[in-house]
Amino acid sequence: MVIERSKHSFFNEKMPVCALGGAWLSFCLVDESGDGKPYGGLRYEVFDSAGGCYKGRLTEGGFAKLEGLCKGPVVLVFDASSETRVGYYSTLQQRKTYPLPITDLQIRAEQTRFSNTNGRPTERHPAGEKADQFYQVEVSDLVRHIAHLPPVTPTPHRPKRHALKMMADLGFGPPQPSFAGVVLFPDRHTVLEVRPLRALRPILSTQDEFCALNLYQLALFAALSYCDFGQAPPNHPVDEVHFPLDPSVGNLFAEQLAGYQEAWRIDPDHPQRFYPLYEDVPYSRRFEILPFDPELYPQNRPALGDEQEHPARLHFFDDEKFGTDTQAFITHHEEVILISVRGTVSNADVLRDANAHQVAFADGVGKAHEGFYQAYRAMRDFVLHYLGQFHIGQRVIICGHSLGGAIALLLAEGLRRTPDRTYNILLYTYGAPRAADAEFTHGASTLVHHRIVNHNDPVPSVPAPWMNTTAKLWVPGAITLFSLPTPGGLLFAAGLVRFGGNPYQHHGEQQHFMPIVLPDGTHSSVLWKPGCESIQEAGCNRALQLHGDMPDRDNLLKQLFQASQHFMTASYIPAAWATLRRWQQAVDSNSPLVTAREFEWLDHALETMRQQLRDKRRELARRQPMNDRAYEHHEPLNAEIDRLHTSRERLETLRWRRLEARDVYGSQAQAAHLQPSLKRWFSHRENHALPQVASIPAPTQTEWGRAQPLDIDAIV
Template structure:
């Protein structure tokens, strides 16, 4: 009978003519050093060529042998769900939205580490010498549902995927239609090197207090918000999605960082490399881009049409089609929910005749800029939908540049005001215009907001009262910072003098990049809190360089919003990087935050500004009889002169201030991972600046970047 069977063709349409037992297969799971202890006791399932299923566990060294199996290849899977109580795995498997099919294999792989610090595959695994077959595999090769796992990395020893397909086509192996598992060949030993499941995530401090780490990191994230999400296909995906576009939000988080690759491009025109400081974490603790799997998640089904959910619709808000042109992205891990708001990137010369009207801030108190408020309301439901599903008490960190900073402020206060939610919000903005009136600012006093202003960025000086009035409040007489007096006008209307109603007013603690020239002629800056408005308002004068009375509105605004110090890639990011390096060096050396020479230069500039304000006060006093508003101007000048005196005293304290690690790194100051993260960051030549104070990297000719334009109609 047995001989007759052997004379038949081995394969029929779907099965062997005769299934013979008595064969064996052995295999082991090892890490990149050839050690299998991390996978000891792991449950596995094997399907042989006759469709028989075998279950077992690896021994303590990650090895297993199966005897007396049917003749032919077998399919090996490690699909046992994680059943423990360790976080975050238990939460991720059981959360209400997008429950993840985390397996015990995934949890084990997340506990292993790369042999190379940069995650590149290594050659010469000791287990290879003891095996008939050697494959470099990833968790997604061995499990059934893999949409939540990172893409496959390039490998020299790839498992034979075609063998798995052949078995499925012939009807062998497991009955599932989805191809899953690794094919092992009989009567031989196979070693499987499992790639560690580790990821990189940008370090963010969760403390209220300002730190140089967040200053730099969130400048990069705010700039990244100008990129597209980069999903392919962008709409109506059918089975899977990819993120090939670099740079893009999806590529940054789902491709680069999930695959343990350091990303640095946050602007499509960027050439200089500014790397975030990354911490290495188990894959499940990365900044998450949610999976797309229509089989597991009914929300992902293509037949839902416009109601279909996919990563782009969950993480990326783009309101271009509805008129506000607001853009933002959101992602999270177990400690932080990150929201970055772009605002508009429309051309600055697309001007229409509009005014800075104020409307009631319905979620709280006071009034807000109508255009900013409309943009905030457009994205509010998008953010709340995400928070409802994934907020479990994390710190909500919000950032934004320019118009995006103004929208981010309204969003932060709107979220803070939601009853019974107790959202814990931390806000950093860069070059943001005024978003609301003084009543709003007072009502939002407990919102933690660190507001960053680059030296001569004019945008924080708007909207100003003259943008909503016909009165000409341009006061002749120049007061320009760090330059000799020249014909022109100090724009008191932008900040020092306001008339009628509750004025627009900035919210948050202002941190100002004050420029300095180092001994060798290169440029740097000192970040400090001046506590006065003249320095900020002088940015308008410096940008405009105009003389006489009120210029034509269009020409003024075009010139105002093309000022180079408003750009992120060429201005804010380099200044933030230089501040981080300066603070690192100061903290390490226990030296002062400014040198005596730097203090002398900065103090001289402040005294010059104070003297010019005194001269303006004397001039207005002489002209009081002819100027019915001279008294109001004098009052504003007196108050500002007093504030400048306080600013000089604040500057003086920088000579004695000693920084602590918490000033630089916030909540990460004493973390066990900080040293490793900094070692990785300093491995890049751009970050090994050894001068006493870090120089600001000069912008390249075409390094202005996309992250700088502003639609004036959204402001005035």
């Protein structure tokens, strides 16, 4: 009898199934509050154990009930493609490269919110208390293509994947290469609580004007550029990729922020927590790391070998072809494309970049530092390829530290002049050396560039305006400078030969961190625009040119012993954080940017510098009788003394200046999400309000971490 029944159609090739009918089941999709309305009207498919397919829509309350089913487990899926044909979802679905398989379920989940502000799963489930079966599910549990969706968050109420695997092994469900869905059981009511599909997105201002928000946020991203991308496997992935390395670029964007985790690590060796300001956004509006899905995208297929595309290759530039060791990452959302450039850190490539010889800037006007220019040319096509696929009018924000800042400047100007394309570029650099000559600087005058200098950071002092030579003689001097400062400095100076032509010149509007000591002995800084390239160094360089083009290097040697002021996690980031807090407090209390005590301290420092230049002028006058040529040599010194006077006048205005919210937060000042974002940021003890003036966090023993090297190639 059993053998005869095995021939009936309700048996499949592998195993007989129950022929009994009359089963029922019901299910309801709810958000974390227990409300089913966010999913009302959603289209679903149910596949039973006899191969039957049942299609329908959820009620207004997110409920569905099926009767007359074959007794046995069924598979529930919500794989219907989004019907949205306008807006950003449509853009993502219809873009030429990496179109996303966005479902209606995904869009609905993106409109729900977490019950816990930190995104952690809820512990109380009101809708599940009356259910026979309760699951906490992700969108990726219920749809077929999941490569573009975030990693699953573990919870005690996850659906059992072995049940789905069993169904797939038995051949139940829809015919498809990858089996998807949640297994439900007959004669039961099941509640599925769908985890909200939200992400955290670092806030950036898109306005031209400088703001404290971008100062701090982009300092963090400039430091992040020193980290690896962190993809596993790093090359030639077969079916999926992961980003387990923390900190890394891929882990931050594809794992933590996509999973609604507040990431803070940007340096593996530095324990100080610096949280970016994050806004809560629908998942599709996060900073995107593109999906890897060989089934959907032919360019991801392993058979392509070295031509295979994958996230690390699309988002991360680590130069091997040209050997410049330049590194950068790029990512985007619908308003911003973010590019962060790292400088050279490997010893093998130091000598290549340590070359102050000037070469023509082929993509614009003027001449550029040859080593920096080679690095820019190495990464140019990588950036243009990305922009060609994903630029839809966003503001292109570029940042970089040290040598990375110099490369970022050349990249920004090259992109600005790209034929037949219009890129709206905003540039922030930190501790960047001079990258090009005066003609380049004049030609790039309309490029918006905020150049940050931390007090006596040595790197922005080089290449000096009179440096235009090959590395043959003076690079060995620069290398020995660190082990044998005195003979190294002499050899370094002996190799500097002026060949004429336009001098090196900084580009952009300088923002200068001026250090101060607070009454309680803690260290802080005041950020301001002094009006000259470097308060101490600019005048000295002009004076030093008077010695037959053989400059006295004492000033550079002194700066090198203060090299910690160049590091990101030890200097620039803490100073940027302190500036953000200082400006926030100034707005909240309607107080001036500097206190009377701070003004007195800074004014004394400026007057001291001015007196040093006067002393230098008197010394030169004693050495050289006054004549026409001597007057030519004294003129730059007089001009710098005047500039310092102007700087003191600028400082005076800070005593009375009142900041507005736009000075602090830029284009985000009136955004609806700003206050919730600030509340989240201030919830961390590291960002609690401090006394009247925010002090810089004390350095730690590990402040010399990976994200803060002193780029020898940037110095020389």
